[in-house]
Amino acid sequence: MFAAFSSLRQHQRNGQRSPHKPLLALLALGRLAATGRSDVPWSVAEEQLADLIAEFGPASNTGRAQSAAYPFTRLRADHIWVLDRDVDDDKVSPLRAGVTGRFEAALEQRLAADPTLAGAVARALVDSHFPPTVAGDVLLAVGFDPEVSHLGVPSPTVRKRSxxxxxxxxxxxxxxxxxxxxxxxxxxxxxxxxxxxxxxxxxxxxxxxxxxxxxxxxxxxxxxxxxxxxxxxxxxxxxxxxxxxxxxxxxxxxxxxxxxxxxxxxxxxxxxxxxxxxxxxxxxxxxx
Ligand SMILES: [Zn+2]
Incomplete structure (x- = not known):
């Protein structure tokens, strides 16, 4: 389960921060924890994912919708995300026809079967992309309470702090x-x-x-x-x-x-x- 999300680490290069895909995964995890389904319609992503990227991503000149379209389409390449229509990567206008993204079916089933799992995966994701001063803010922004104990599971993939x-x-x-x-x-x-x-x-x-x-x-x-x-x-x-x-x-x-x-x-x-x-x-x- 944690391994499915750890591939998101590999997209970093040249010290460039790339929290876009993790933020989309976190948004979907938050929705799954709240509703039992990870569905993220593009109309939601265009607002909420764009907000998350603006608030927690590096400063950028990319437009809001474009910044959200990138992970919304490209997370498919990580084999954890599917769209209900076949659209090209990165293009905003086809998404506005009403495309919805969600976790791949087997992953969604496993997450939905254990009510604490989405939170634990979310915790591991934020811990591997953000410092502790920011991680709690990100969790709150996607609907998790960072004080909840099962969110405290340390991720096995995170480097040990000294x-x-x-x-x-x-x-x-x-x-x-x-x-x-x-x-x-x-x-x-x-x-x-x-x-x-x-x-x-x-x-x-x-x-x-x-x-x-x-x-x-x-x-x-x-x-x-x-x-x-x-x-x-x-x-x-x-x-x-x-x-x-x-x-x-x-x-x-x-x-x-x-x-x-x-x-x-x-x-x-x-x-x-x-x-x-x-x-x-x-x-x-x-x-x-
Ligand atoms: Zn001071």
Missing amino acids: AAWRTSILRAWDDQCAFCGFDGRLAGMAVAVEAAHVRWFTEQGPDDLDNGLALCSLHHKLFDRGVLGLDDDLAVTVSQRFSARTSSGRAVYEIHGRRLTPRPGTQSPAVEHVAWHRRQVFQGSPLK
Whole structure:
């Protein structure tokens, strides 16, 4: 069962993030868990899948419908997805005639027979494509509750995360958020300060000291969601797509342009990892 979906990993190349097919599979899994059937009419995909790709995919100039048509037609090549009409790959207009996609029949049957299986497969899929700060948001967006216990099954295919790397990053950055300086402690231990990968762990980001930052929980989340990034001078950038109304929300703007100040001996993030994050994660253009 998990193997049927693990082939979706193989579509990555050159460090390019390709969450399109996994997001379609997740959308169908969510519908199957809710209704017993994985059917996704194109009219639904054109809205909901396009939204998921816009929210959780890399920034792109591809039109919304086109971005959804790509996985909607091409997931067939992975032998887990069928369309009820024979249409060409990638073309939007034939889909508008009323095409519906669903999981291949034997797969659908196995998933429908075990009510917890769709959730476990969804968990494995998000864990292999998104960092933990983002995975829960994706699950929620497709209708799963990430707090439910059977969704906690760790995927056997996911690379092991290193506890030692986390400790080394926090020590290197002195248990402080590299963006805002937050250094909260509870009973002598850093609290709400986390080790963040610059190039995602799920996207071949190494557990190296030049691929990590200590970030407070808020800035870690915003960094992984592409609201925050780094420029070539290692100054923090805020995406123009981010908005906030209250003064605490708008406080995020205050770190725009702030340079990282690692203490002596601490490695700054490597240029190539920073560039990967900018291309694959950061949303749109930075504030001026
Ligand atoms: Zn912070």
